[in-house]
Amino acid sequence: EDKVVQSPLSLVVHEGDTVTLNCSYEVTNFRSLLWYKQEKKAPTFLFMLTSSGIEKKSGRLSSILDKKELFSILNITATQTGDSAVYLCAAIIQGAQKLVFGQGTRLTINP
């Protein structure tokens, strides 16, 4: 059974801290891994990672994939209250028309 597991499930930090969110996966025919940010409504796309060891960056957010150890991390530096959200990772299965999501990490940034 295809499985994506995120940790921690919940995280509370102070503004300005750096956080690392984890995502491990066990899927057949892995193609790519996606990270999404979800505030009150629909998930919004952050990153897609297909190759191992290549960091993707967008402002204070960065992410990397390790296809040997089957995990990805999402880093957020100098956190702001606007970073408070649920962060989801999802695996794309090669040849299939679907994503398998993890449970999500609820990140709360306190001022």
Add this chain to the structure above:
Amino acid sequence: NAGVTQTPKFQVLKTGQSMTLQCAQDMNHNSMYWYRQDPGMGLRLIYYSASEGTTDKGEVPNGYNVSRLNKREFSLRLESAAPSQTSVYFCASSAGATMRGNTIYFGEGSWLTVV
């Protein structure tokens, strides 16, 4: 641009009632999906349609039926609602086989409560 539109946004049902969630996309996408999201569970795939005229079960199809009415529309039906189907439902669409992350579009969600 409308993107993915789903209706209704909120609905309260009594146990045993039936209802249909409607979803439409205006991006000429081949693939459409229905997910449900429960606290601590992430998004779980209910059904998907890789192309017009085809539908397939996802992880949690029991209690649901779907119809891909045409290329634009993909509806989700609860024939006899149960409290366990209380959830937030998301419709999504994508261009097709490549499934590039930034071409997967989600609707805004439908909050369904079954009492």
